[in-house]
Amino acid sequence: MAKLIQTLISGLSLGSIYALIALGYTMVYGIAKMLNFAHGDIIMVGAYAAITVVATVGLPPLVAVLVSIAVCALLGVTIEFLAYKPLRQAPPLSVLITAIGVSYLLQNLALLIFGPEQKSFPTVVSLPTIELGGVYIDGITLATLVVTALIMIGLTLFISKTRMGKAMRAVSEDKGAAELMGISVNHTITITFAIGSALAAVAAIFYGAAYVYIRPTTGSMPGIKAFTAAVFGGIGSIPGAMLGGLLLGIIEQLSKTYISTLWADAVVFGVLVLVLVVKPTGLLGKKISEKV
Amino acid sequence: MKKIIALLLAVLMVMSLAACGSKQETAANETPAASDGDNDVLLGLIGPMTGDYANYGTSVRNGAQIAVDEINAAGGVNGWTFTLSTQDSQGDPDSAVSAYNKLMDDGMDVSLGCVFSGEATSVITAAKADDILIVTPSSSAKACIEGNENAFRVCFNDPAQGTASADYIVDNNLGAKVAVFYQSDIDYSAGLYETFKAEADVKGLEIVSEQTFTAGSATDFSTQINAIRDSGCDVVFLPIYAAEASVFLTQAQGKLDNVIYFGCDGLDGIQTKVSDLTMIEGLMMLTPFAADAQDDATKAFVAKYDELYKAIPDQFAADGYDAVYIVKAVMEATGKTPADADFAAALVEAMHSVTVEGLTGTMTWDETREPNKAAEAMVFQDGVAVLFAE
Numbered sequence: 121m122a123k124l125i126q127t128l129i130s131g132l133s134l135g136s137i138y139a140l141i142a143l144g145y146t147m148v149y150g151i152a153k154m155l156n157f158a159h160g161d162i163i164m165v166g167a168y169a170a171i172t173v174v175a176t177v178g179l180p181p182l183v184a185v186l187v188s189i190a191v192c193a194l195l196g197v198t199i200e201f202l203a204y205k206p207l208r209q210a211p212p213l214s215v216l217i218t219a220i221g222v223s224y225l226l227q228n229l230a231l232l233i234f235g236p237e238q239k240s241f242p243t244v245v246s247l248p249t250i251e252l253g254g255v256y257i258d259g260i261t262l263a264t265l266v267v268t269a270l271i272m273i274g275l276t277l278f279i280s281k282t283r284m285g286k287a288m289r290a291v292s293e294d295k296g297a298a299e300l301m302g303i304s305v306n307h308t309i310t311i312t313f314a315i316g317s318a319l320a321a322v323a324a325i326f327y328g329a330a331y332v333y334i335r336p337t338t339g340s341m342p343g344i345k346a347f348t349a350a351v352f353g354g355i356g357s358i359p360g361a362m363l364g365g366l367l368l369g370i371i372e373q374l375s376k377t378y379i380s381t382l383w384a385d386a387v388v389f390g391v392l393v394l395v396l397v398v399k400p401t402g403l404l405g406k407k408i409s410e411k412v
Numbered sequence: 413m414k415k416i417i418a419l420l421l422a423v424l425m426v427m428s429l430a431a432c433g434s435k436q437e438t439a440a441n442e443t444p445a446a447s448d449g450d451n452d453v454l455l456g457l458i459g460p461m462t463g464d465y466a467n468y469g470t471s472v473r474n475g476a477q478i479a480v481d482e483i484n485a486a487g488g489v490n491g492w493t494f495t496l497s498t499q500d501s502q503g504d505p506d507s508a509v510s511a512y513n514k515l516m517d518d519g520m521d522v523s524l525g526c527v528f529s530g531e532a533t534s535v536i537t538a539a540k541a542d543d544i545l546i547v548t549p550s551s552s553a554k555a556c557i558e559g560n561e562n563a564f565r566v567c568f569n570d571p572a573q574g575t576a577s578a579d580y581i582v583d584n585n586l587g588a589k590v591a592v593f594y595q596s597d598i599d600y601s602a603g604l605y606e607t608f609k610a611e612a613d614v615k616g617l618e619i620v621s622e623q624t625f626t627a628g629s630a631t632d633f634s635t636q637i638n639a640i641r642d643s644g645c646d647v648v649f650l651p652i653y654a655a656e657a658s659v660f661l662t663q664a665q666g667k668l669d670n671v672i673y674f675g676c677d678g679l680d681g682i683q684t685k686v687s688d689l690t691m692i693e694g695l696m697m698l699t700p701f702a703a704d705a706q707d708d709a710t711k712a713f714v715a716k717y718d719e720l721y722k723a724i725p726d727q728f729a730a731d732g733y734d735a736v737y738i739v740k741a742v743m744e745a746t747g748k749t750p751a752d753a754d755f756a757a758a759l760v761e762a763m764h765s766v767t768v769e770g771l772t773g774t775m776t777w778d779e780t781r782e783p784n785k786a787a788e789a790m791v792f793q794d795g796v797a798v799l800f801a802e
Contacts, residue, residue: 231463236466237466331659331662341631342631377639
C-alpha cells in the first residue's frame with residue numbers, strides 16, 4: 121500500500137511539472153492556433169537566466185524568479201515578432217517548421233553561451249521533505265501542484281472574464297472577423313506569447329527546483345512530454361492541460377514501478393494512442409466543427 | 413519565377429562540382445607532403461570536444477597534449493617529433509568515421525583511436541583496410557578493438573570492469589546485497605551490468621534490485637530510488653556516466669542512507685558536476701588512475717595539468733597521456749619512423765612485447781590486445797578522490 125501511495129506521489133510530482141509546461145503550450149495553441157515547439161527551450165532559457173542572475177550577478181533568488189519571468193516574456197514576444205508574425209498568412213506547416221527551427225536555434229545559442237556542461241540551479245526556496253508512515257513527499261511537489269492549480273484557475277478566469285481574454289477568444293475563433301470588430305490581432309497574439317512564455321519561466325523555476333541540473337537540451341524532452349500531456353487533455357483546453365499533465369505523470373510512474381522502467385514510455389504513449397482513438401479531441405477537448 | 417529557380421539550381425550544381433574538384437586536388441597534394449620528411453609523427457585523436465560529453469574528449473586531448481609536449485621538449489623519438497591532431501565527433505559514431513577519413517587525408521601516422529566506445533567501434537572497422545597502428549585511450553566496450561589486429565587498448569574493457577567491480581565488492585566486504593542502477597540504452601552501461609551480474613552470481617553476491625533508465629527518461633529517478641530503498645541493499649552499483657549519476661545522487665539525498673555507492677570509470681569527473689560535494693562523500697569508483705597518488709610521475713602530471721588547464725586530471729586525461737607514451741615506447745623499441753615502409757607493421761608487432769609504465773599502471777599486451785594492469789578503487793573524501801584502503 122505504501123508503495124502504491126509513494127508511486128502516486130512520484131507521479132503527481134512529475135505530472136505537476138508536465139502540467140505546468142502544458143499550460144503554456146495549450147494557451148498559445150488555443151489562441152494563436154500554432155504549436156510553439158520552442159516552448160520547451162524557452163523553459164531552458166528561463167532556467168539559465170535564473171542561474172546567471174544568482175551565480176554570476178549575485179542577486180537574491182527571489183529577484184532571479186522575476187528576472188527569469190521578464191526575460192522569458194520578452195524572448196517570447198521577440199520570437200513571435202521575428203519568426204512567427206511574418207508567417208501569419210502562411211500555411212500552418214511553415215509555422216510549425218519555423219518553430220522547430222527556433223527551438224534548435226535557442227538550444228545551440230545556449231550551447232555556445234553556457235557550454236555543454238550541466239549547471240546547478242540555485243536554491244530558490246528550500247522546502248523540507250515530509251515523511252508520513254514510510255511515504256516521502258517533497259515540499260517542492262506540493263508547491264508545484266498548488267502553483268499549477270492557481271495558474272490554471274487564474275488563466276481560465278482571465279480568458280473568460282477580462283476584455284483581453286474576450287479578444288483572445290475572438291482571435292482564436294476567427295482572425296478576420298475579430299479584426300473587423302476592431303480587435304488588434306497582432307497585439308492580442310503578442311500578449312498571448314508574453315503570457316505563455318512567462319508561464320514557461322515559472323515552469324523553469326519549478327523544474328530547476330525539482331531536478332537541479334540544467335543543460336542546453338533540458339527543455340526538449342519535458343517539452344515533448346508536456347505537448348503530449350496537452351494533446352492528452354485536449355489541446356487548447358486549459359483544465360485539460362492540467363489533467364493531462366497529472367495523468368501522464370502518474371501513468372508514467374505507475375508503469376515504471378509495476379511494469380518495467382524500460383516500458384514506461386511505451387505505456388505512456390500507448391495510452392495516448394488509445395485515448396485519441398476513442399476520443400480524438402483529447403479528454404477535455406471541445407469538438408471542432410470545420411467550416412466548409 | 414521558374415526560370416530563376418532553374419538558374420539558381422544550375423549555379424548550385426556548378427558550385428558543388430567545383431567544390432568536389434578542389435577537395436580531391438588538395439587531398440592529392442597533401443598526402444605526399446605529410447609523409448615527406450618533415451620528421452613529424454602525426455597522431456590523430458577523435459572524440460567529443462563539444463556537446464554533452466565534451467568533458468571526456470577534452471580530458472583525453474589535454475592529457476595527450478601534455479605527453480606530446482614533454483616528448484618534443486626532450487628531443488622527440490628516433491629524431492622525429494610528435495604532432496597531435498584532434499577531430500571533434502560530438503560523440504557521434506558517423507561523425508567519427510568522417511573524422512577518421514579526414515585524419516587519414518591529412519597523413520596520420522598513428523591513430524590514438526576514439527574517446528567513446530560507439531565511435532571506436534565504427535572507426536576501427538573502417539580502419540581495417542588501412543595499415544595503421546591504433547592505440548585507443550578510453551573506449552572501453554569489448555567490440556571496440558575486435559576484428560582489427562592493429563588496434564590496442566589503454567583502459568580496461570567493460571566486461572573487465574564489471575567483473576572487477578563484483579570481485580572488489582566481495583573481496584573488500586562492502587556488502588552482501590547489491591542494487592544495480594544502469595542505463596539500458598547505451599553499450600557501456602548495459603555491458604558493465606551484464607558482466608557484473610555474471611560475476612556476482614559466481615561470487616555469491618546477491619542482486620536485490622535492478623533498476624534502469626534511458627537517455628529520454630534521465631530526469632526523474634524517483635520510482636527507481638524508491639525501489640532501491642525498498643530492496644534493503646547495502647551497496648548501489650552505478651555503472652553509468654557522471655552527468656546521470658549526479659542527477660541520481662541529488663534525488664536520492666535523504667532517501668538512501670547507509671548505502672555505499674560504487675561506480676566505474678564513467679563516474680570520473682563527478683565532483684565537477686554535482687551541485688553539492690557532500691552528496692558524493694563516500695562514493696567509490698573503480699579506476700586505475702588517482703590524481704592524489706604520491707608517485708613522481710603522477711605528481712608531475714597533475715601539476716602540469718593544473719598549470720595548463722586549471723583542473724585536476726581524471727582517468728581520461730591519464731589514458732590520453734599514456735596512449736602517447738605507448739606510441740613512443742614502441743617507436744623506441746623498433747627504431748622505426750614513418751619514413752620506413754613497414755612502420756605500422758613493426759609497431760603492431762612490438763606492441764605485444766613492450767612493457768609501458770604509465771600513469772594508469774604498468775601495462776603489457778598479449779594476443780587479446782587488452783592491457784594487463786591492476787584495478788584499484790578510489791573513494792571520495794571531502795570532495796577529493798583518494799585511494800581506497802581497507
